[in-house]
Amino acid sequence: MKALIHEKTPGMEGLSYRDAEAPSPSAGEVRVNVKAAGLNHRDLFVLHRHKPEDPPLVLGSDGAGIVESVGEGVAGIRPGDEVVINPGLGWHKNSDAPPKGFEIIGLPDDGTFAEQIVIPAENAVTKPSHLTWEEAGVLSLPALTAYRALFTRGDVKPGMKVLIPGIGSGVATFLLQFAKAAGAEVYVTSRSETKLQQALELGADRAINSNSDWEKELNGEKMDLVIESVGAATFNQSLSQVRTGGTLVTFGASAGDEIKINLRTFFYGQFNMLGSTMGSGEEYKEMLQFIETHHIKPVMDKTYALHQYKEAFQRLDEAEQFGKIGFVIS
Template sequence: MKGVVLRELGGPEKALVDEVDPPTAANGEVVVRIRAAALNRRDLFVTYGQYPGIELPSILGSDGAGVVEELPPGYRGDHGVGDDVMILPSLDWGDDPRVQSPQFRTLGVPKDGTFAELVAVPVDNVFRKPDHLSYAEAAALPLAGVTAYRAVVSRGQLQDGETVLITGAGGGVAGFAIQFAAALGAHVLVTSTRAENLELATTLGAAGGIDWSEKDWSARLKEQGAKVDVVIDSIGGEQFPRLVRLLRAGGRLVIFGATAGPVPNLVLPHLFLKQLDVRGTSMGNAQEFADMLELVTHHEIHPHLGARFPLGEVADAMRLMEAGAPAGKIILEL
């Protein structure tokens, strides 16, 4: 079979399509024939060696959707050969829903991932594809979707009628967070440095957005009467203290990334005098994935897709992601 194999580090050009041995259904795993896969920043970082636990050679890819090809011997569960499915990339989360186990891994390096014609994953990581989603849409959802769901629902505990501020509109997780928050009845505000991302956010359910490259962006939000109950942030950096000041007393600040680096000049009394909760989050477990799919199905949420590439043009797809365009998930089609 064909797969995108990383044999050495050095960037997207090292991710090469090659013939590899197909996997088999053993040790409680199911083999899925991939119809579509989706890129994540993780895949790009791995090619540069900027991710822990890399083992080479390995097949890249965390997100995928397709058809059940083979089931493990003696399997008596709900899945059947030919079923349309999607894959949860959280492996070995463990029994504690609050935090991952020490054995936790993400599918795709070191365990061979979804950028291949076939992939073997634990049967508990395979879920029925919602009927209203295409293979490409289903492939776009898993990693970013479960991360957004955990941030908004499990950790953010967002309620109907609350106001949430989501930073970095245009990113994959942020896009799903906007859709999920809007579906839950929240008033959604966003930030970005690109006008097109702010426009996209409104189509996904945001009530408004602001360009936070402007010096007085937080003051403008306050002038508009924004009283923020929850912040979902993936940026960090020098803007983080403003997010703290924007939150109303008793608010929640949920963090799943730090693309702008360390936080300078954070005034701690702004945290403790306002009784704020600061909560970290990453990925999500199988129950959260199932709950996320229920929300997506009930509200018929469709992921926003960006560019599409054939598997053989994976390096071009990664370079497009590295350049920061387009908004929406980048899909590999098989």
């Protein structure tokens, strides 16, 4: 099979699109012919987390395809089934935090940027019928991350005011769609006027430039819930927009992970700050049901053939995208 493999050298220099041995399913596993896959910021990080002394690694956490074969003992799934891949390994039921041993497909195990992948049968879930292969291929990691941050951790309710700084990423565009479907009033920020306009077209109630005075732009309105993923560049601005007794959920730090906060302001404000990451298999199925009920689709930015990976990685690294970058594989 053809695959996008990282080995020996950190960064993009260690990536190559080449032939690799097709994997075979063991007991309890299935082999999926991958139709499409999605590129995430995690893949950029893996380029440096994957060490030169480690075995060659197929990148990719998101994917969808057709079950090609099943291992011994697999029930409820058959060759020919159309599935989306839940990238979380070992987190079955919803809980306060992932259990020990939780991993994500694409490091340390081989990922979805290949013509075939072997996964536990429980991670192959029926593909939502309203999604194309390209849409299904980019869905899982960002949609699950958004779902847990917004519903499980953020406890969003109809009528709440929700702020999403840094609109444009795959997770952020899902957050916007999910929050609107839940009946919330949604505010977004970006440095890009183009992305602000795209967010308004997607349903945002207000879109403000990140370089402006947020307090002034929001006319002093405070948020019930802020979902923060940018990191140090926006964190204190985000926190300052939370109402007394409100909540900030954080799941990313793409613009730096070291911050300082005023503790007196924090405890006098009775704020809640919660961490979040990915989600359980139980939440994954809840998320799929939610997008089917509300007929939600990923916002597609641009799709590439897998051998065009350099262009795709560059687009993501330079934050040019609005929504998801995908790969068509077979």
